[in-house]
Amino acid sequence: MSLGILVAVGGVEFEPSLLRVAEAADIYVVRRCVDVADLLATAASGQAQVAVVSAQLRGLDAEVVAQLADSAVAVVGVTADTLSADEALLRRLGISSVEASDDVSAMAEAIREAVREPVRSQPEFGENGPGEAATSAEEGTPPGRIIAVWGPTGAPGRSVVSLSLSAELARLGAPTLLIDADVYGGSIAPMLGILDESSGLLAAARAANLGALDAAGLAVHARQIAANLQVLTGLPRADRWTEVKAVLFRTLLAVARRAHAFTVIDCGFNLELDEEISYDTAAPRRNGATLEALGSADVVVVVGAADPVGLTRLIRGVNEVMAAVPGMVPHVLVNRARSGLGWSAQEVTQMVVRATGLATVRLLPDDPAACDRALVHGQTLSECAPDAKLTRSFSALAADIAGVPALHARRRSRLGRT
Template identity: 30%
Template sequence: MTQVLLAVDFEFDLILFELLSEVDDVTIVARPADEVELLALCRTGSADVVIVGQYFPGLDAQVIASILATGTAVLGFGNDTAALTALGISTSVPSNADAETVAQALNDTRDSTVVPPRPIAPPGSASGQGHIVTVWGTGSSPGRTLTAVNLGDDGARQGHRSVVVDADTVAAMVATTLGLTEESAHLASLCRLEAEKAPPLDVSGVPRAAIREDFHAITGLTRPDRWPEVRASVLTAVLARLAKMFDLVVVDVSDRVDPDDDFADPFYDRHCATRAALDAADTVLVLAAGDPIGLQRLVKLLGTDRVESLGSRMRIGITKVRSSAVGHPAEGRIREVLSRFVRRDPDFIFSEDRVTTDAAMLAGHTLHEENPKSVLSQEYAAAVAELLPARKRSRKTGSGRRVKSL
């Protein structure tokens, strides 16, 4: 006897129910209303197979992965095989299939060995042509947003078409840092388009602020309580799509990464966006402030399973470096501490430059726009050059800008 859950589009629900009623050895356990009820049933081991339709409420790749993780098999039902495959469903039947075809597919799906789907692209960067850099780090404000914005700006000045994505679901600050006064959440709009399966096909359709022709910003949430609009699986798809349109995608995220409630569903917590951005990144830049508290927090962070899972994708950046905080010479002292406790040197050192930083923040400028000769501005430029292969510099690198919201 095959236990089945029906999670299909409303128009096919009754048709499939009547169809399966004619099949021997098949029992329909339940017909859940949305993905929350569906996952709850799967986690209790209620069924052998779930039949899902492309437009079932709340369905996405993350939900399919969660179903498969419970040991429940998944059979797709619908005519858009490509869309079902993109969700992670390897087997499907068309909506006009007869009872015998559906019954055979159920048996095959139940008895088959679950294997990962064949990749649609050869091994390599999962993000396509572009390079995704996620700027993460410890608490105590090490300057994640400042770093993300200036990496994007310097990337554009070195010939890379760049976009900064504000995926901080706690305190989105990219718009403020760049002096953007509009009250629009570009990332929420982009996630909505992706969830509705109407994503932009090129840069012209991406909701964004065009700082310059080669430098763009996707602003974050206008209110922190809007975090449910940025779901992990949707954000993953958004970043992969942006990496096909831009050479450099810099993602600014919160320092918070684990659920606020240990007993909450891990797929629907506030900080799932941070985890998705870390998983999607080609490079994760872990920042810490160059003072005793910041370094202590970094040592603790580097000992976590989360950081160890990053492997070779992780780079370490120490910000706000100054001798008054750690002694002279500051860089030598910092390297000594990290070598002693984590046996690793920092990849980047970013000096404290309060004068330039304050002036840039007040004017809504990047550091290069405010003072291209500042030490900190040059350090960010050097970091970009190390992270990405050099390209011909853009001629449009003047301090003047024409911000246009699209």
């Protein structure tokens, strides 16, 4: 089978020698692309199977590599020297195969091998994060766990659960990162009284797109809220969701997993994929970050309100999440449970268990006074209401997820701001 290749190397000096790869009987050049736009347009036409790129191609980033993968075009990197900084950059952008320009036979074999392997849009990472420059926790430690907190529409309390769960995990002494990834309107920063015009999430996504995100860089973009607790603030405006692509969020989560024992994600409510119906070409996916979070999570927490409307949405939402992430058994939380609804805790639990088929459902007591106090003072529940029943419920949930006795969790000292 003949293999069509696209050459987009930015006019480097070694381009003429690189084109000798087309002397192979099974390889031919479809087009020498002048820029990224030309490369992506030709790739989308389906004329080529492999794109050969260099670090000198202006505008080449992780998003471009992902778009090529979406077009079923494999990517092979080329450099003047395989031990150069260009090679490290190409690998951080997600290009796993990088060859020297003067080794034509090795380049030809890399092109053939790229076609044989499944096309991937996920960047490759070294032991300590993306590329050699990344740093992480102590070598030999297991990777951290990702916890996605999701809930249906109607403000069931996703952000309160995300923040409180993160705070309790941090109280256990585990380095914890909270990511506000709600692309319809982040709320973690105002809940904590953070006046942050510069979004940590957007800054980290930009760094990931350039192949420059590592554990140290992630720490720079995050805000230190308390001992063992950092927060990556969300979107300042909902219309900036286009800057948080799924492939960039995947890179961010891979770095966070290596840098923190727990990464808690406050997800958006929407799981729809309507963009795929509305566009003939690769579509921008507003819900891509949410779906990526759920797919990457080790633990999924689904939260819904205890009232009749909230329970209906919760039951449907649990089924949606289990369909989106096959094999995942979520932790189900019924929030704002109160006697005024006329149902006992046992009745609510049995109702949700029957409707979802799950064995365990947790009820979170309604405590508007504690939540209001935390919101007004920009604090977590652990700080302003450490002995509240709601806080104890979050402590028990954190202990369950972390695998430690709940009594041990409650003995931990109160969080203090740094």
